[in-house]
Amino acid sequence: MNExxxxxxxxxxxxxxDEHLMGQQHTEWIGVAPFLEEDLAFASIGQDExxxxxxxxxxxxxxxxxxxxxxxxxxxxxxxxxxALVEVTLPEWSDTLLRHWLYDAAEELRWQxxxxxxxxxxxxxxxxxxxxxxxxxxxxxxxxxxxxxxDDAHDRIMASLHxxxxxxxxxxxxxxxxxxxxxxxxxxxxxISLLGDWQQRVDHRFGPVDWDQIxxxxxxxxxxxxxxxxxxxxxxxxxxxxxxxxxW
Amino acid sequence: xxxxxxxxxxxxxxxxxxxxxxGIVESDDSMPDEYRLAVFRFIELHANSEQMxxxxxxxxxxRTPGLRHKMAxxxxxQDEFGHAHLLYMVAADMRIKTRRxxxxxxxxxxxxxxxxxxxRAKTWGHQVAIAFLVDAAALASxxxxxxxxxxxxxxxxxxxIISEEGFHMRLGEDRMMRIAQGTEMQREMFQQAIDxxxxxxxxxxxxxxxxxxxxxxxxxxxxxxxxxxxxxVQKFVPMLQSYGFTIPDPGLRFDDDEDRWVAGxxxxxxxxxxxxxxxxxxxxxxxxxxxxxxxSAWVRQALAANKTVNELVQA
Numbered sequence: 114m115n116e117x118x119x120x121x122x123x124x125x126x127x128x129x130x131d132e133h134l135m136g137q138q139h140t141e142w143i144g145v146a147p148f149l150e151e152d153l154a155f156a157s158i159g160q161d162e163x164x165x166x167x168x169x170x171x172x173x174x175x176x177x178x179x180x181x182x183x184x185x186x187x188x189x190x191x192x193x194x195x196x197a198l199v200e201v202t203l204p205e206w207s208d209t210l211l212r213h214w215l216y217d218a219a220e221e222l223r224w225q226x227x228x229x230x231x232x233x234x235x236x237x238x239x240x241x242x243x244x245x246x247x248x249x250x251x252x253x254x255x256x257x258x259x260x261x262x263x264d265d266a267h268d269r270i271m272a273s274l275h276x277x278x279x280x281x282x283x284x285x286x287x288x289x290x291x292x293x294x295x296x297x298x299x300x301x302x303x304x305i306s307l308l309g310d311w312q313q314r315v316d317h318r319f320g321p322v323d324w325d326q327i328x329x330x331x332x333x334x335x336x337x338x339x340x341x342x343x344x345x346x347x348x349x350x351x352x353x354x355x356x357x358x359x360x361w
Numbered sequence: 362x363x364x365x366x367x368x369x370x371x372x373x374x375x376x377x378x379x380x381x382x383x384g385i386v387e388s389d390d391s392m393p394d395e396y397r398l399a400v401f402r403f404i405e406l407h408a409n410s411e412q413m414x415x416x417x418x419x420x421x422x423x424r425t426p427g428l429r430h431k432m433a434x435x436x437x438x439q440d441e442f443g444h445a446h447l448l449y450m451v452a453a454d455m456r457i458k459t460r461r462x463x464x465x466x467x468x469x470x471x472x473x474x475x476x477x478x479x480x481r482a483k484t485w486g487h488q489v490a491i492a493f494l495v496d497a498a499a500l501a502s503x504x505x506x507x508x509x510x511x512x513x514x515x516x517x518x519x520x521x522i523i524s525e526e527g528f529h530m531r532l533g534e535d536r537m538m539r540i541a542q543g544t545e546m547q548r549e550m551f552q553q554a555i556d557x558x559x560x561x562x563x564x565x566x567x568x569x570x571x572x573x574x575x576x577x578x579x580x581x582x583x584x585x586x587x588x589x590x591x592x593x594v595q596k597f598v599p600m601l602q603s604y605g606f607t608i609p610d611p612g613l614r615f616d617d618d619e620d621r622w623v624a625g626x627x628x629x630x631x632x633x634x635x636x637x638x639x640x641x642x643x644x645x646x647x648x649x650x651x652x653x654x655x656x657s658a659w660v661r662q663a664l665a666a667n668k669t670v671n672e673l674v675q676a
Contacts, residue, residue, distance in 0.1 A: 140419075140422045140423050143435065143442070144438070144442065145650075146657070148660070149412075149446045149449070149460075152415070152439075152442045153439060153442055153443060153446065157439065159435055163428060163429075163435075164432060167429055167432070170428070178427060178428075178429055182427050259663060259667045260660070260663050260664075262667070265662075266662075266663035348424060349423065351424045352424050352425070352426040356547075359543050359544050359546075359547060360543065361536070
């Protein structure tokens, strides 16, 4: 295993936490999606995202489940590096579908930053993740292809787009040591460098967005948490916190 | 080119002779109406139970302790919904109800699902007990149907379902062993789960089969309820006791002469309540599922306007 620098750890954790919480949010829809095939799709995509988080965590702490879980779950809120998009609770299906599409459109670009990484393991993981992400994007697109053609559904989707877009911009907030990770060759570009490509994807999918009208989030180098984070983490820790020393 | 011919029988006696000779019925056969309805109801009950079982388990997915542990639990629940998906298609092929009608009847409280899913999983221990005790009971029933099932499409689907349920049972067993070897808190939690789920799991097999049980006569089931129930008792009583857990059956005894465990009297009243959808958690389970279904109606309506996806959703 390559030695992981502090900067590399920082950018990896930002991706770990986004993947972990995105997978977690998807699990909330298993069984209550609009129809059975969607229950299955969200179960599958949720597993993939959690699996990506687990693979990245292995790069940091090795393969032992206890070590992976300690880093995945047992950090103070200020030590998490997730973005607001994956922390927020979205009880509406249209908002969830939009988050799924917007996240995956960026996720593909984010994995590409790891493709030539100086940390070989990250480059290897990105190959597998990118092959899975292709299906995630196809899933979101297939639904939107149909829903955007029907008036009522179109209106709901577009309302959700404008609701979720400000949150989605938090994905491009870089971790504190991102600049160092760039110099070390861990990543081939910053998160903010992906924004233009991602905006083009959004415009192509939904029609031109007046980006100047989208409220820009306050960026904190991923050090601040959305209000929904605390109850989300409490739910994830409900069993673990019965006794953090035991095996389940 | 293969030419498929629909078969028919001149009388119920001819049909039963066909079944007794090991005949397998296919969906395009002109089967007797009584048989078609009996098979359909059986598969619909199975499909509904996979669906409601998935809903029971989903409540605990977000709280699963551990990242890769959570992935395993999601995979299990995905299997359960996948089974429902397959079974609804097999049932819909019998042309009595569409999949949508079956799901809407389920969420309207008009159709049945297995008794165990009228109970709520209240702790992580309950979640493990479901994977361990309930999945084992369901698997035993499914294996008995698969062994000699006369309806071909169901039998073929059961082969896959049984294979996956075997993994679920092993997952439950593995989790049970971790808890059994854990702390006093963990063991108390699981003992409580056994106390809460032992009887519902045992009642899953149903009361003793009637002498004229048509499901047995038509080779849909191959073993009597009491035989399956007893086999489950013989397996799980010694296994749980070997890990130091107790069985919440004051009438349970070991018959030295017969060299087997004998369960105490079974109170069937709780099972009968679930038949009427008035079990301990029936109202919440059905109303929540119904509310989610209603809230997402706009998605299905939009998709219904599209021919290619429409077939998938409407079937």
